[in-house]
Amino acid sequence: MRKRYSATFKAKVVQELMREEKPLAVIAAEYGVHPNMLRQWKRTAIEGLPRLFEDQGKAAAVVKAEHEREMEELYTEIGKLSTRLTWLKKKSGFDHQ
Numbered sequence: 001m002r003k004r005y006s007a008t009f010k011a012k013v014v015q016e017l018m019r020e021e022k023p024l025a026v027i028a029a030e031y032g033v034h035p036n037m038l039r040q041w042k043r044t045a046i047e048g049l050p051r052l053f054e055d056q057g058k059a060a061a062v063v064k065a066e067h068e069r070e071m072e073e074l075y076t077e078i079g080k081l082s083t084r085l086t087w088l089k090k091k092s093g094f095d096h097q
Contacts, residue, residue: 005033010041011045013027013031013033013038013041014038014041014042014045017038017041017042018042018045024038024039
């Protein structure tokens with residue numbers, strides 16, 4: 001059966017690899033992971049770094065667009081409620097205050 005590692009574990013090991021304070025073989029022995037697997041994780045991490053920054057920009061744009069849409073809906077609702085309130089005041093006679 002193949003051993004599975006969590007993303008957190010992989011990230012921790014790759015961070016240690018990136019520091020280059022210890023040889024790959026030492027890190028592999030410490031964590032009980034084959035050196036070839038560590039090379040693959042490191043390559044995957046390095047190739048994925050640009051996407052992390054792209055995704056942040058996209059995520060911020062999505063959040064901003066959602067916020068603007070919600071604000072527009074809220075202002076629309078405020079306008080409707082203000083109109084209803086004005087109408088109710090006129091109908092009830094409370095607008096003469």
